[in-house]
Amino acid sequence: MKQMKVDAIKNGTVIDHISAGKGMQVAEIINISGENEVFIGVNLQSKKIGKKDIIKIENRELTSEQVNTVALIAPQATLVIIKNYEVAKKVSLKLQENIENIVVCPNPKCITNVDNIPTKFKLVGIEPTKIRCVYCERKYNVDEISIRI
Amino acid sequence: MKNLISMRDLTKKDILQFLELAEKIEKSKIKPNLSKKLAALIFYEPSTRTQFSFATAMKKLGGQTITMRGTQSTSVQKGETFADTLKTISMYADLIIMRSAIEGSAHYASEVVDIPVINAGDGANQHPTQALLDLYSMKKTQGTLENLTIGIVGDLKFGRTVHSLVQAMSDFKPKFYFISPSFLKMPEYINEDLREKNVFFQELKDAEEKIQEMDLMYVTRIQKERFADPEDYEKVKGSYIIESAMLKGVKKKFKILHPLPRAGEISTDVDKTKYAYYFQQAKNGIYVRQAIIATLLGGTK
Numbered sequence: 001m002k003q004m005k006v007d008a009i010k011n012g013t014v015i016d017h018i019s020a021g022k023g024m025q026v027a028e029i030i031n032i033s034g035e036n037e038v039f040i041g042v043n044l045q046s047k048k049i050g051k052k053d054i055i056k057i058e059n060r061e062l063t064s065e066q067v068n069t070v071a072l073i074a075p076q077a078t079l080v081i082i083k084n085y086e087v088a089k090k091v092s093l094k095l096q097e098n099i100e101n102i103v104v105c106p107n108p109k110c111i112t113n114v115d116n117i118p119t120k121f122k123l124v125g126i127e128p129t130k131i132r133c134v135y136c137e138r139k140y141n142v143d144e145i146s147i148r149i
Numbered sequence: 150m151k152n153l154i155s156m157r158d159l160t161k162k163d164i165l166q167f168l169e170l171a172e173k174i175e176k177s178k179i180k181p182n183l184s185k186k187l188a189a190l191i192f193y194e195p196s197t198r199t200q201f202s203f204a205t206a207m208k209k210l211g212g213q214t215i216t217m218r219g220t221q222s223t224s225v226q227k228g229e230t231f232a233d234t235l236k237t238i239s240m241y242a243d244l245i246i247m248r249s250a251i252e253g254s255a256h257y258a259s260e261v262v263d264i265p266v267i268n269a270g271d272g273a274n275q276h277p278t279q280a281l282l283d284l285y286s287m288k289k290t291q292g293t294l295e296n297l298t299i300g301i302v303g304d305l306k307f308g309r310t311v312h313s314l315v316q317a318m319s320d321f322k323p324k325f326y327f328i329s330p331s332f333l334k335m336p337e338y339i340n341e342d343l344r345e346k347n348v349f350f351q352e353l354k355d356a357e358e359k360i361q362e363m364d365l366m367y368v369t370r371i372q373k374e375r376f377a378d379p380e381d382y383e384k385v386k387g388s389y390i391i392e393s394a395m396l397k398g399v400k401k402k403f404k405i406l407h408p409l410p411r412a413g414e415i416s417t418d419v420d421k422t423k424y425a426y427y428f429q430q431a432k433n434g435i436y437v438r439q440a441i442i443a444t445l446l447g448g449t450k
Contacts, residue, residue, distance in 0.1 A: 107252060109250070109251060109252045109272050109273070110251075110252050110253050111251050111252065111253040111254045111256075111257045112253065114251050114254075115230070115231050115232075115251075115257070117257065133253065134253075134256065135252065135253025135254075135256050135257060136252035136253040136271075136272070136274055137155060137157060137252075137253070137274055137275065138252075138338070139338050139341075
């Protein structure tokens with residue numbers, strides 16, 4: 001039997017193949033401060049992507065908004081719903097064309113920062129993920145942005 | 150088309166339609182009548198020239214204007230949100246023409262009001278009516294917008310006029326020469342857009358280099374205040390000042406454009422040469438703004 005470095009969960013969600021270093025950011029997005037058990041593995045060996053982070057959350061499924069946000073930060077991650085230790089469903093992460101009220105615009109002169117209105121971005125590039133603010137029209141690499149939580 | 154917010158929203162066809170209508174208005178082939186229409190000029194950032202140009206355009210169409218000046222934060226201090234200010238004004242007027250230092254404010258305005266919005270400049274982002282009048286001037290002097298070689302001189306970093314222009318021209322197979330002090334170079338995100346569209350551009354040290362190859366030279370203001378040390382400005386300014394002596398051997402139809410106001414970048418001895426076009430360019434702005442207003446308010450039939 002394969003030895004698990006991170007405990008298996010009975011029911012819940014596993015976010016696997018998060019690029020190494022992004023795990024904590026993903027954890028923040030999905031808000032792990034609730035009562036459920038959460039396991040976070042960082043810098044694990046992965047045949048698929050070299051080094052990876054992994055998050056397992058007991059007894060919880062993510063909202064579609066959270067899934068979209070994870071897709072933005074870790075587009076190559078895989079998301080699996082576990083029921084009774086078995087894989088019940090694989091959810092494919094898909095970058096959304098329109099990213100609404102998830103990202104903070106880094107431009108301090110942007111109307112979204114001055115008037116505190118919901119942000120809107122459009123996906124304009126993949127690998128690396130690039131998004132453009134609908135308002136101030138600045139284009140950003142996904143590494144330059146922070147998430148509105 | 151409901152609003153004019155960004156050159157990014159316009160197709161090549163849209164651009165050419167605006168220019169065609171502007172030409173018809175200039176030649177009095179069409180006289181849109183907007184005598185029952187009222188435009189609200191909301192200028193959170195002062196710009197006498199742009200404001201005058203829009204007011205003139207609206208009046209020449211038979212319409213009327215009301216004007217609001219002040220800072221965006223003034224209404225906030227009174228407790229009113231930016232959105233509420235705009236919604237209220239939209240109850241009085243048929244069109245909002247807006248200038249603000251806050252980037253994206255015109256786009257936001259277009260989301261909160263039901264009447265058309267024209268962006269008259271939003272911070273370092275867009276100034277689409279200036280870009281369209283620049284294109285109109287280029288087409289009028291060269292007979293076409295396709296395959297032009299354009300030198301752009303001055304502050305390429307903060308100049309939104311230049312950004313909108315480069316973007317707007319990129320569908321017409323241009324060749325660009327960029328001439329600026331090293332710390333006022335074209336931003337990388339603009340260069341990246343140009344590379345994606347396979348547009349040729351090259352940075353030059355001196356405005357005189359390649360001038361004989363250019364169809365047009367677009368000069369913008371370099372603000373002295375951008376330099377940390379005034380001595381640096383004195384050292385480099387000569388490279389970016391256009392004088393009549395530099396214009397020997399240029400193309401027959403060669404023209405110099407400038408969005409104005411100028412601050413010494415074009416020596417006044419250039420004014421009397423046939424290459425100076427900046428004052429006509431300002432006049433073209435009226436026809437182009439008339440065409441834009443008439444299109445958005447449906448007065449073209």
